[in-house]
Amino acid sequence: MAKKPAKPDVIKQEKFKDRNLTMLSSLPRDKGTVQNVFKKLGQGMLHPVSWFDECVPNLLWAAIAVTTLDRDAALVVFREVVRRTIDFVEKRKELFVTHNYLALATNDEFDAMMSPVLESDALKNVMGALLISDWLPDRRHWARHYAPLENEASIEILMAAVANTHGHQSERATDMRWLKLLSFIFAQERMFFDRSFEEAVSEISEYPNKGEMQSVRPTIRAMEMGTRTVEFGTENMLVDWPADRPKLPTYDAEPFWKEMHAKTPCLVPSHFKRADAGPxxxxxxxxxxxxxxxxxxxxxxxxxxxxxxxxxxxxxxxxxxxxxxxxxxxxxxxxxxxxxxxxxxxxxxxxxxxxxxxxxxxxxxxxxxxxxxxxxxxxxxxxxxxxxxxxxxxxxxxxxxxxxxxxxxxxxxxxxxxxxxxxxxxxxxxxxxxxxxxxxxxxxxxxxxxxxxxxxxxxxxxxxxxxxxxxxxxxxxxxxxxxxxxxxxxxxxxxxxxxxxxxxxxxxxxxxxxxxxxxSAAERPEQNEFADPVLGEEAAVKR
Known part of the structure; x- marks a missing residue:
């Protein structure tokens, strides 16, 4: 007997099965308010640092890498960045893999840490896109190694990099978060674990080749959030900051987004089918x-x-x-x-x-x-x-x-x-x-x-x-x-x-x-065709 096709509403629900969400029945309540699941943890969790708004701009080089390289190659580059930081950077505990910390690195320290990126032939033609941003904290270092690209090429590369990593639970974003965690644990030595955590540390070290990814990936994302107080300077990397090292400046990614808004056009569908009468x-x-x-x-x-x-x-x-x-x-x-x-x-x-x-x-x-x-x-x-x-x-x-x-x-x-x-x-x-x-x-x-x-x-x-x-x-x-x-x-x-x-x-x-x-009369826009919302279709550009 032929199997009946699934009902449309059942099909719609399938894609939500793997969402890491707390169901309504499990959420705490206070009188007329259904509270978020983190409420009991206090005020600190009410305004967490945003992965997309704050973290992605601070790790743009890695976003370009995971977008340009195939996944295995990108993970090799990330692993090598941490290994060479450990092997060749004496004051590695004072630095980190994010742009704001790389801005504090000397030329030799930056070149040692980023050597796997600088040596990659596949990345030579794309990393110059970083130079379109005047905001970039460590711009001077990247400018020593790469020539600026054409504006159109730079925009295309950055758009792809940000688009591919904006979802904080996506595979590429998780890989970037793993890089931060790997550096934090092994290069900066900012996290310490007793023997009961040996297996978890091993799974992080050998990611993604060890452990069940359904549990390892959420663990990485949860632990990476713990690195952000250090990343953004709300907690100093060292209690006694070295006198010869510039102080970490206050981090603010908003100027980056304002700069990108000013330098790139809005892209909206130039046309789509309007609403129509019912059948x-x-x-x-x-x-x-x-x-x-x-x-x-x-x-x-x-x-x-x-x-x-x-x-x-x-x-x-x-x-x-x-x-x-x-x-x-x-x-x-x-x-x-x-x-x-x-x-x-x-x-x-x-x-x-x-x-x-x-x-x-x-x-x-x-x-x-x-x-x-x-x-x-x-x-x-x-x-x-x-x-x-x-x-x-x-x-x-x-x-x-x-x-x-x-x-x-x-x-x-x-x-x-x-x-x-x-x-x-x-x-x-x-x-x-x-x-x-x-x-x-x-x-x-x-x-x-x-x-x-x-x-x-x-x-x-x-x-x-x-x-x-x-x-x-x-x-x-x-x-x-x-x-x-x-x-x-x-x-x-x-x-x-x-x-x-x-x-x-x-x-x-x-x-x-x-x-x-x-x-639904809605129709996808023609592929790659977009228009400026003010100037209309005459300003259509290719994505």
Whole structure:
């Protein structure tokens, strides 16, 4: 029997299995705050030194090496740098492999330490790229051995080096972090271990040829973080710093990034496919479902007087269908508006399911009267205003507020109509899993939270020397479509409608035949084509 293909959501989850993350259930809590896992370690871990922002600029030569050489060759160079430091640099304990410490080295010390780099034929044509940076602390040493490269070539080399090492858990970054640790332990002799750590030290020494890399690599990264107080001068390499050695200057990588921003252009996609309307099948089915629900309303009506249960149930379902159809016939299903609509449909479903599970005439009336009161509130707030918002029709508000009975007899409830928030409602009727899945992220778009604004109006600059910073995109590429999720929720609302007013068997089915990723109108930019975000496509450059 043929094996069924994995569901799209299962496939999406596969790539996250190896993430070294603390799950939500294991994170500490303090009242309304879910704390980060390092909180218990104190203030020092709240603002750790950034690998990308601070460490990569201080080890640019190594970033170029791991990008230019194949991995085995790069590791040989790193190992040789540490070995020759041990063998040929008398005052090796005062130095380190980073640019800020190499700036303190004499010519002979630098040449001895960096001899494996200087002797490499493969690196001769790329190390001159370092000289494009006036910030580089040890620039004078590299200038003794290499001629400056053309600006375009230097930028290309540095961009590749930074891009390939910016991920602090990537293989190349781990190799660079291993170099620092190896130097720290064996050349500077700044870490000491008792016999119980002999195996761990051996695994570091013989990396990557000894031990299980799934445990060795995280160990290297964790231990490397312990070298940074020395690297950046918050702890002196020696308690009694030699009088003949210049003091380590205060380290600040921000001028490097500012320099790179000034010397290199932003690189953003020059064009990409914009958002598009939903699939034809989705539009057709939603329109047909809406008509069928309307027909079922007429078949099940029992009275023409106010009927909170009948009108409320059908009203919520048809409202969701209306919103779903609106986002299906427009590009909004792949834009911020689609996420707002998804959140609204989710709330409509949780409300309907709560009412369906309780199915109490008093609660149905409570839901309806709350809505009447809110209409009265909106009317009274605007009826005496000189300038009324353009979207408000006071005649309509007055009509709705008086529809069931004279508004003067209606109370206005200022809290939630069921005295519950949406999360509590979802818990009461077994929908907490759905709430957790959809509510938080979609609500961000309703409330204008930073991440939602960021995902909607910013795109990333592809220039690694700009730290992949964010630039306005105005109408950026389409986001993943919300239509499949909307279809699933609408179907569950139809289940509730069928439970209240049987029998209604029609359901949406188009979404079961498509790959969710196919619904996104986003398209990768043409390979290697980028444009300046200010000057437009005329300033397109090759990466």
């Amino acid at each position: 034809k099948e989705a539009r057709q089915e939603l329109l047909e479902i809406s008509k069928l629900v309307g027909g079922h309303f007429h078949r099940t009506i029992t009275t023409t007087k106010a009927d909170p249960r009948h009108e409320g149930a059908f009203g919520l379902v048809l409202y969701a269908c209306h919103l779903a159809l609106t986002t299906a016939i427009t590009p909004t299903n792949t834009l911020a508006e689609g996420r707002i609509i998804l959140r609204t449909i989710l709330e409509a479903f949780i409300t309907l399911h709560y009412l369906t599970v309780k199915d109490d005439a008093t609660i149905w009336l409570q839901y309806r009267k709350y809505g009447q009161g809110q209409t009265k509130l909106a009317f009274l707030k605007n009826v005496r205003e000189e300038e009324i918002p353009g979207f408000i029709d006071l005649d309509e508000l007055e009509s709705f507020a008086n529809e069931d009975r004279w508004m003067e007899l209606e109370d206005i409830e200022l809290g939630h109509w069921a005295n519950l928030n949406l999360r509590k409602m979802s818990e009461e009727v077994g929908l907490r899993d759905l709430y957790d899945k959809y509510y938080d992220w979609s609500s961000g778009y309703v409330h204008g939270q930073w991440a939602s604004a960021r995902s909607t109006v910013y795109i990333n600059c592809f220039n690694s020397l700009h730290r992949f910073h964010r630039v306005p995109g105005v109408m950026g590429p389409a986001m993943p479509s919300t239509l499949v999720d909307i279809a699933k929720i609408v179907n569950r609302m139809l289940d509730d409608l069928n439970a209240l007013y049987p029998s209604f068997k029609a359901r949406l089915s188009w979404h079961k035949k498509v790959n969710e990723e196919d619904l």
